[in-house]
Structure formats: C-alpha cells, structure tokens
Amino acid sequence: MRTVSDDVAVRLYHLDEEGGAAITLLYGSLAEALAAAAAQPEELQAGLYLQTSNDVVAYLDFLEG
Template sequence: MRTTYNDATVRLYHLSDADGGGGAETIFYGSLDEAMRIAAQQPEDVQDGLFLATDNDVVAYIDLLEN
C-alpha cells in the first residue's frame, strides 16, 4: 500500500468464493486504524480473504501483517 496514515479512510472488505460468485462484502468503512482493529478480531479463515482499499490502492490484510 502506498504511504498512508492511521486516520486515512479505507474500506475493509472480504472476498468470498463460497458460492462461486466471488462477491465482496464490506465489513467496515472508516479509519485505517479502526479497520485494522476490526480485521484482527475476525477468524483466521476470514482474515485470509480481507482486503483494505484506499482511494488509490488495494492491499490484502495478510500482506500488511507480514510487512
């Protein structure tokens, strides 16, 4: 993700392929700081499908944790 800040507005969403449709479900829309807290509270299998989108980038939640 490009350089950002904790108060940046992000969309936290989950990509699911459970029904074969690959739909995206928005979990939260607000600050990066709060989105990271909410993502950390999700079950591990859900975390694997979480993504954060800013106005100019998208990154997998797991990738943020690994860096």
C-alpha cells in the first residue's frame, strides 16, 4: 500500500469468498479502519481489505508490512 498516513481516507470491506460479495464495513481514516478491523473476529480478518483511491491491500498483509 503506497499510502501510510493515518489520516488518509480508506474503505474497509470484507470480501465473501463463497459468494464474492464485498461488504463495506467502514469509510473513514486509515487509523479508524485499522481499529475497526482489529475489533473483528480472527476468522473474519482474513477476508478484510483496505482500499484507498489508488490501492487495495489485504488487512493481514498490511499488518505484516
């Protein structure tokens, strides 16, 4: 993910592997999205993605750096 500022606008969404549906959980800052993602159950975190205006990254990949 190219953007690293906590204030950047992001969309946090869950991608359902079975149905392929993307369910938006939050539109907000990166800091808000990371807090919301961390509050989700572990089994749900594997399907979470962070999207900016120019990039998309899996939440768990973002945490690994």
